[in-house]
Amino acid sequence: KQEVTQIPAALSVPEGENLVLNCSFTDSAIYNLQWFRQDPGKGLTSLLLIQSSQREQTSGRLNASLDKSSGRSTLYIAASQPGDSATYLCAVNAGNMLTFGGGTRLMVKP
Amino acid sequence: NAGVMQNPRHLVRRRGQEARLRCSPMKGHSHVYWYRQLPEEGLKFMVYLQKENIIDESGMPKERFSAEFPKEGPSILRIQQVVRGDSAAYFCASSRDRGGDSPLHFGNGTRLTVT
Numbered sequence: 001k002q003e004v005t006q007i008p009a010a011l012s013v014p015e016g017e018n019l020v021l022n023c024s025f026t027d028s029a030i031y032n033l034q035w036f037r038q039d040p041g042k043g044l045t046s047l048l049l050i051q052s053s054q055r056e057q058t059s060g061r062l063n064a065s066l067d068k069s070s071g072r073s074t075l076y077i078a079a080s081q082p083g084d085s086a087t088y089l090c091a092v093n094a095g096n097m098l099t100f101g102g103g104t105r106l107m108v109k110p
Numbered sequence: 111n112a113g114v115m116q117n118p119r120h121l122v123r124r125r126g127q128e129a130r131l132r133c134s135p136m137k138g139h140s141h142v143y144w145y146r147q148l149p150e151e152g153l154k155f156m157v158y159l160q161k162e163n164i165i166d167e168s169g170m171p172k173e174r175f176s177a178e179f180p181k182e183g184p185s186i187l188r189i190q191q192v193v194r195g196d197s198a199a200y201f202c203a204s205s206r207d208r209g210g211d212s213p214l215h216f217g218n219g220t221r222l223t224v225t
Contacts, residue, residue: 034213034214042218042219043201044203045216046213046214046215046216089152093214096158097143098143098145098153098155099155100153100154101152
């Protein structure tokens with residue numbers, strides 16, 4: 001059974017810092033891994049999708065990496081801004097479903 | 111191109127009533143997924159449907175819950191005889207292709223409160 005863990009569970013940083021969110025999964029037989037952002041009371045916004053054959057994806061200030069053999073992914077956020085404050089979710093896709101981690105609650109202070 | 115549309119956004123039901131949650135996938139998407147987010151818990155898979163077919167319902171409770179995705183119209187998640195433990199946010203997602211071939215896009219969810 002696939003299990004996804006995200007560390008840390010919560011993170012508070014001053015504006016402008018670069019930061020790394022971690023995601024680990026137990027079963028490396030995945031199709032892809034997707035990072036989402038969830039704002040309080042809202043739905044999920046897809047940030048980046050990395051196929052199992054890829055090592056990383058970049059979008060603006062976001063960079064996600066994938067090491068399938070070790071079951072790890074990281075989301076790097078450069079020059080963080082208060083608007084980045086949200087919960088970040090990692091999800092692995094093994095076919096019919098996504099298995100989500102518990103999320104990292106990020107607070108970026110002005 | 112509208113995103114995944116869910117309605118209602120908020121739904122209040124008394125114990126024993128029925129709840130119907132609707133989801134219209136993105137244009138061109140024929141794969142629909144339902145997830146549940148219980149208070150202070152992560153998102154859990156419930157069911158995966160393609161037009162007129164349930165592909166995987168391994169995450170759905172065996173009793174009181176059902177889902178459909180008819181040839182015409184939105185996907186419906188139906189909860190009969192609701193109980194307080196059903197209070198949660200229910201999210202629908204859609205994708206163009208099956209499984210790992212394309213990303214899932216999520217709606218804003220329906221927040222069900224059972225009183």
